[in-house]
Amino acid sequence: MAQKTYKVIQWATGTVGKAALKYFIENPLTELVGVLVTNPDKVDKDAGDIVGLPKTGVRCTDDEEAIIAMPADCVLFAPSMMTPPIDMVCRLLASGKNVVSPAGPFLPNKFIPDHAARVEAACKEGNTSFHGCGIHPGFAGDILPLTLARLMSRIDCIEVAEIIDKVRNPMIYTEIMGFGTDCDDLLANPRRSPETYKHFFSSMTAIANGLGVEIDDVTVKFEVSRAKVDISHEFGLVKAGTCGGQHYEWTAWCQGKPLIVYHFYWQLGTEIEPLWEQGEAKYRVRIHGDPPLECHLMAMEDADGHHPFLGIPWTGLVGCNVVPDVCDAPAGVVTHFDIGIVQPKGLVRR
Structure with missing residues (x-):
C-alpha cells in the first residue's frame, strides 16, 4: 500500500x-x-x-x-x-x-x-x-520519564541527568562555556545563565501535567570542579587549577518537595575535583518511589570500546520522525x- x-x-x-x-x-x-x-x-x-x-x-x-x-x-x-x-x-x-x-x-x-x-x-x-x-528538552527530560512512569506504583522524585565527558566527546563550545577559566570567576559569572531553565520549563510542566500535579517553584544550583592536572582536549588545553567540570542543577518543587531535578554534568575527563560522574556519555533517568527505577539512554559501543555522545544528532532525528x-x-x-x-x-x- x-x-x-x-x-x-x-x-x-x-x-x-x-x-x-x-x-x-x-x-x-x-x-x-x-x-x-x-x-x-x-x-x-x-x-x-x-x-x-x-x-x-x-x-x-x-x-x-x-x-x-x-x-x-x-x-x-x-x-x-x-x-x-x-x-x-x-x-x-x-x-x-x-x-x-x-x-x-x-x-x-x-x-x-x-x-x-x-x-x-x-x-x-x-x-x-x-x-x-530535541533530545533535551524534547525527549530525555519529558517523553522518556513519562513513559517510564507507567512502570511505577508511586513517584517521589524524577531525576534526569545529561552526562558528557568532553574529552571523549569534543564540542566546539567547550571554551565558550568557560572551561579553563578561573573557577571563582565562573561561579560568579556562569556562561549558562541561571535563567536557562526557563527554556526547559515546557518539559518540566509536561511531566507535572502528565502526573496530575503542579510545579510551585524552580530553584537553580551551579557548581564547578577544578582540573587537577593540565587537560588537553581537541580544541585546546585546560590548565591545572582552572575549571575542568561544570554541574548545573534545576529543581522543580511540588508541595514543598523536589519533584523533578535536571542535572547537567559536563566534565573534561576524570582528573578533576570533585569528580561527580564516571563512565560513558548518556542520559540517565532515576525515578525515586515504588519500585525505584533507573534507565540509561546511550549510544551502542563504538569501535574504540566507548559509547559516543549522540545527543546532538538525536536532536535532529527526534524531530524528523x-x-x-x-x-x-x-x-x-x-x-x-x-x-x-x-x-x-x-x-x-x-
Whole structure:
C-alpha cells in the first residue's frame, strides 16, 4: 500500500541539520525539496554531497527569501544558535509551511507568552502547525520519564541527568562555556545563565501535567570542579587549577518537595575535583518511589570500546520522525500529548 509522502526543507546543516538532511534523503516518506545553508562553501553544492550520499538534484542555497517562497509541507528548522530566531519561525509558518524546530521555542511555556502568541498567530495565518523538539528538552527530560512512569506504583522524585565527558566527546563550545577559566570567576559569572531553565520549563510542566500535579517553584544550583592536572582536549588545553567540570542543577518543587531535578554534568575527563560522574556519555533517568527505577539512554559501543555522545544528532532525528504527525495535525502548536505515540514510518529499509 502506497504511503503518503511529505515535501521537506532542511534549514541549516550543522551537526543537527546534517543528521536530519541524511534522514530526509534516505527516508522514502520524505522528499527533499530545499536546503538552506549559512556556510558560503556549501552554497550550490548538491545536498547529497553535504552528507556523503549520492546526488539528489537539490542544490543548497543561502537565499532565505527563496526558501520562504518555496512550496513545501515542512521545514526542519535547525539554526546553530542558543536563542531561537522567532521572527523566522513565524515567517515560515505564515508562508504555509509547517515547522519542526530543534531550536525552539519549546511550547507551551509560561515564561515566553509573547512567543507562544506570535507562533499561534503565524500558524493561523498560514494554516500550519509548529512543534519544538530535541533530545533535551524534547525527549530525555519529558517523553522518556513519562513513559517510564507507567512502570511505577508511586513517584517521589524524577531525576534526569545529561552526562558528557568532553574529552571523549569534543564540542566546539567547550571554551565558550568557560572551561579553563578561573573557577571563582565562573561561579560568579556562569556562561549558562541561571535563567536557562526557563527554556526547559515546557518539559518540566509536561511531566507535572502528565502526573496530575503542579510545579510551585524552580530553584537553580551551579557548581564547578577544578582540573587537577593540565587537560588537553581537541580544541585546546585546560590548565591545572582552572575549571575542568561544570554541574548545573534545576529543581522543580511540588508541595514543598523536589519533584523533578535536571542535572547537567559536563566534565573534561576524570582528573578533576570533585569528580561527580564516571563512565560513558548518556542520559540517565532515576525515578525515586515504588519500585525505584533507573534507565540509561546511550549510544551502542563504538569501535574504540566507548559509547559516543549522540545527543546532538538525536536532536535532529527526534524531530524528523514527527514530521508527518505535525504536518497532519490541526493548525497551531503541537505538543507531545497532541502527537501521542509516534509511529515512525520509513525506518525499515531492506
